[in-house]
Amino acid sequence: MQFKAITGAILGASLIFIPVERAQADAGDFIAGAIIGGIVGANAKKQRTKTYRKKTYVKKKTYRPKIPVTQEGRSIQASLNYFGFDAGAVDGQLGKKTRNAISQYQAYLGYPITGQMSAFEQNLLISSYNRAQAGGYAVQQQVASTPDGTRGLLKTYRAEMAGQAPANAPVMANTIAPQPAPAPVPTSTVVAAAAPLAAASGLAAAVAPSTGLPNFMGAGSQASLASHCNTVSLITNTNGGFTTLASMSDPNVAINEQFCLARTYAIAKSEELVSQIQGFTPDQIAQQCEGFGPAMKEHVSSLSLKPRDGVVADVSSFILTTGMSPAQLAGTARICMGVGYRTDNMDVAVGSALLLYAMGEGVYGELMGHHLSQGFGTARRIDMAQSWYQAGLTAVDTGAAAVFVPGQPERTELIRAASQRMAGVPAAATLPQPVPASTGGLPSFTISE
Template structure:
């Protein structure tokens, strides 16, 4: 193991790897194989070396199935978001008149997957002659109580389905006005798209001004706890929408109204930056998502003992253990390849919404000496994303990151805004207990990425 790692490290330049060098390292997987013992395994089994099975996000897989059904080629429904999937999403967004971002927000996903479930259950049979992509528009009209045939006159034979407010042909909603495939009826999983509420009468009393937060329980409701399998991207989508409703994210400690929201905004800006960094690092490298999945899966295995103990062992103990593991893997002290690998897998984990990959990559980076990444372990422990929520343990990881920056460590997220970010996080952590968290609000339910977070320059 030592010989393999040392030999590879000696061939790498001191500066950051170029994209083609990185591609060779990731594709070959030699450094990760050395770490996880697959070199030894390959000697034992020859060409029959076991490969880590691809990991896929079920929400992304549902997106891909729906995109393919409506004619937007997303490739195989493997649950991994690649360039082909993002291109298909962009074409769908353009057709429906949405902002073309290549990433689905909650409403766009509800429409896409809701239309797919509706068509699969036979709801499209009431619109003769309407096929393919146009079914998306028919469903959008149908779900808000409209009648696409009457609105467009495009249905063959002039037959119009009955109004869909109270019953109607198969596939139409019942008295609650929601299709049965949305999760409010007998089958399906996706909620129906939400539409703006009617405006109050002009003579109505003005509504009180209210600052929204991602926390705050609703009296009378007890929602199921899904903390063990929550989506990071849906969580950040909720954070983004709340920030927008509040007039923008927190820009200074003095403007903090709710500590939970302030910390969530910094978490989501960091995860977005990590994704962008990974995309830049891999630009031009011929690395497929399947190869990244396999190699980052090896990082998960390598750091499993430490990430599994995040909720039970002190941060200082885990930090020492991770450092010892890295020293054993790279006895010459050259951890550059490990840091590079951790950075790639970190952004990939956030892009594919896999918390286990993110936690393992963060732990690898911290153990390799890049302590500012400990901020992410604090965020995940505080929000309970991929690990049981524990505010006190989270605070220790935050302190590890802040102390390293105070000692002169290079910022790893939004470098030009690093001092401002740390001030906001420190103030939020000192602002008392975070507001009560509504299960599924500050911890939204299942996948897609933020777009209205603080701007940054990847070149910084």
């Protein structure tokens, strides 16, 4: 009996030590190759379970879905942090800390505290951040003169959008661009906009004074596109949100909303790419981009003079003289387009869009349509805008990825319907297809992946 007990003890001890050695071997295999180690470990565990005939308790791990990372999220977080609402790391994931920061932002401006921003709240936040970044020393002076510091800029910019001066705020020069400011929009106009805008077709005229005659030298409107988009955002918010196909009563309102959304997306994309560039500061990049405005001015001017195909042919010929690779040129154009919009330099912004279009990215035809229909950076030519709109829409119809507001499902049809109504084109009419072109470049920035 004692012999059996001793034998059983020895046998049990041997069974205890064998699995430990096997487990150590599995660990080594896992380090060398995770797949092989995982299979061996699973089989060994299964065999031990059968040998001991004991219940095996497996601790289940719960994997929570990862919050998606988006450039829009990064822009929101960077803007919140700049104005003192702590959103944490700028990682593009709108988690709990970011929602708390959004709630603080909403509370500060007197909006309903939901942790989720409306389209107007988001546009006010990001456009204010972009404006503050472009303002330089003048913005620093403005911050120092307000009791709320950096946050005070939000109330200042919002009041300016409404055509009002904030209380106890000094009168500041336009810090976006050294261009004459547009005529202020009377407060009564904004209040009246609570109802659908029956006379909203004059929206562009309110912020972009007419010159009376088309300017065929290409100077175009000198009004600030940033100020124009601030006014558009305010009216959109007053009307209860963006125009949809079902609610569209004035096509010019819909076009202006989509124009300003595209501008915001272009600025955000530019900032994303700038963050990946090695060896250049944002200010240095902006200076480089400003430098090629004169090189593209002639091509921007020709938008109101030549048919689309003629403009594209000229830009394509120019591209061939640059000697840059397609990747360098495309990356540079995306960067400089956002810089141009942020600094209100239309030659840079529109010129960059023309380069991308001429390189075969037809979706950017939308931007030339917007500029021609509203008269920013070029003479206002609604008749010529339709061809560019159609080119951009055709690119999307044939499978090109949307680069502006990709989450808005009816955006393509909204722009199609609005642009055709503005030009008096029947809905069933079709225009020539966009012409793809060759590649080339201007200032060269290498973007690290």
